Amino acid sequence: MKFCSYCGSDAVTFSIPQGDDRPRHLCGNCGAIHYINPRVIVGVLPYLGDRVLLCKRAIEPRLGLWTLPAGFMENGETSEEGALRESWEEARANIRVNDLYTVYDIPHINQLYLIYRGELLDTDFGPGPESLEVALFGEDEIPWEEMAFPIMHRALEHYFEDRKGSGYPLHRGVIHRKL
Amino acid sequence: MKFCSYCGSDAVTFSIPQGDDRPRHLCGNCGAIHYINPRVIVGVLPYLGDRVLLCKRAIEPRLGLWTLPAGFMENGETSEEGALRESWEEARANIRVNDLYTVYDIPHINQLYLIYRGELLDTDFGPGPESLEVALFGEDEIPWEEMAFPIMHRALEHYFEDRKGSGYPLHRGVIHRKL
Numbered sequence: 001m002k003f004c005s006y007c008g009s010d011a012v013t014f015s016i017p018q019g020d021d022r023p024r025h026l027c028g029n030c031g032a033i034h035y036i037n038p039r040v041i042v043g044v045l046p047y048l049g050d051r052v053l054l055c056k057r058a059i060e061p062r063l064g065l066w067t068l069p070a071g072f073m074e075n076g077e078t079s080e081e082g083a084l085r086e087s088w089e090e091a092r093a094n095i096r097v098n099d100l101y102t103v104y105d106i107p108h109i110n111q112l113y114l115i116y117r118g119e120l121l122d123t124d125f126g127p128g129p130e131s132l133e134v135a136l137f138g139e140d141e142i143p144w145e146e147m148a149f150p151i152m153h154r155a156l157e158h159y160f161e162d163r164k165g166s167g168y169p170l171h172r173g174v175i176h177r178k179l
Numbered sequence: 180m181k182f183c184s185y186c187g188s189d190a191v192t193f194s195i196p197q198g199d200d201r202p203r204h205l206c207g208n209c210g211a212i213h214y215i216n217p218r219v220i221v222g223v224l225p226y227l228g229d230r231v232l233l234c235k236r237a238i239e240p241r242l243g244l245w246t247l248p249a250g251f252m253e254n255g256e257t258s259e260e261g262a263l264r265e266s267w268e269e270a271r272a273n274i275r276v277n278d279l280y281t282v283y284d285i286p287h288i289n290q291l292y293l294i295y296r297g298e299l300l301d302t303d304f305g306p307g308p309e310s311l312e313v314a315l316f317g318e319d320e321i322p323w324e325e326m327a328f329p330i331m332h333r334a335l336e337h338y339f340e341d342r343k344g345s346g347y348p349l350h351r352g353v354i355h356r357k358l
Contacts, residue, residue: 001184002184002185002186002187003182003183003184003185003186003187004182004184005180005181005182005183005184005213006181006182007181007182008181008182008187008188008189009187010187019308022253034184035251036254037218037219037251037252037253037254038219038252038253038254039216040216040217040219040291072214072216073216073217073291074201074216074217075215075216075217075289076286076287076289077286078284078286078353079282079284079291080284080351081286099351100282100349100351103258103279103282103293105257105258105259107255107256107257107260108255110254110255112219112252112258114282129198170279170349172259172278172279174257
């Protein structure tokens with residue numbers, strides 16, 4: 001942040017406000033404190049029978065790699081609404097949500113991922129503008145080496161493991177920077 | 180947003196960028212799109228035996244009313260770390276987290292609440308700078324009519340209901356604007 005979005009001044013510093021314990025973008029002209037907080041990514045793990053739906057990304061980052069439908073949660077929507085919106089935008093998928101399935105923190109990029117588990121209601125899916133291709137994969141068919149994001153890899157591992165058992169409990173975790 | 184935080188121009192409009200489906204803060208000078216997304220509030224429902232810990236707020240909004248320790252998740256931390264940080268800041272409470280307990284959306288104020296359930300490790304708690312008072316309450320002692328936020332009311336209701344049963348499943352919900 002170079003300029004204050006309230007007053008337009010360039011007297012913005014990154015320093016610790018009085019009474020705070022960490023640096024913020026502070027305007028030396030009008031005194032505004034500009035807080036920047038983590039963003040939420042919402043998505044769905046859509047399944048039909050023993051297969052799950054994946055999207056091949058048509059946009060950067062990770063163009064050409066596979067992912068579950070997911071994206072930034074928007075103001076004015078619930079996390080579940082956002083997850084369903086992303087499933088429609090990226091995969092034209094009609095889904096009935098079962099439950100919240102994974103909650104993962106990725107602190108080094110200031111992101112919190114909420115992935116719902118949801119049943120595909122039909123096979124009328126197809127690529128939206130951000131996808132090159134959308135398809136169903138059984139466990140043995142998943143392109144494990146071509147997944148766009150570690151979090152999606154993790155969610156799919158949980159899912160295929162849970163399928164062998166009796167339920168789909170919430171999975172929590174943290175993904176740290178690769179060393 | 181009145182001024183672009185990248186270039187300082189006042190040519191910022193709230194309009195729909197090309198290829199998007201909702202209005203954003205757009206800079207007519209440098210072309211920047213300023214996204215504003217929901218914020219995450221993280222907190223803990225701290226318990227000791229059959230009592231829970233509440234804080235009486237020393238700050239607005241809802242000064243003088245009671246709440247569970249909670250606050251905005253910060254960049255660079257996990258949601259659980261944030262919840263524990265808030266418990267320390269507001270209640271000087273030492274807590275061992277059991278699990279993620281409630282995930283509530285409050286879409287009309289663009290907030291997502293994650294509340295963990297956690298055991299108090301000792302009784303060395305006390306008010307931090309944002310609290311007037313910190314105390315333990317049994318179910319019959321909770322100041323139900325003096326709770327600061329509906330989400331906290333809801334989390335406590337879930338907790339005392341679950342205590343009668345055999346487990347503490349994740350609770351999800353949406354809090355809508357009061358009509």
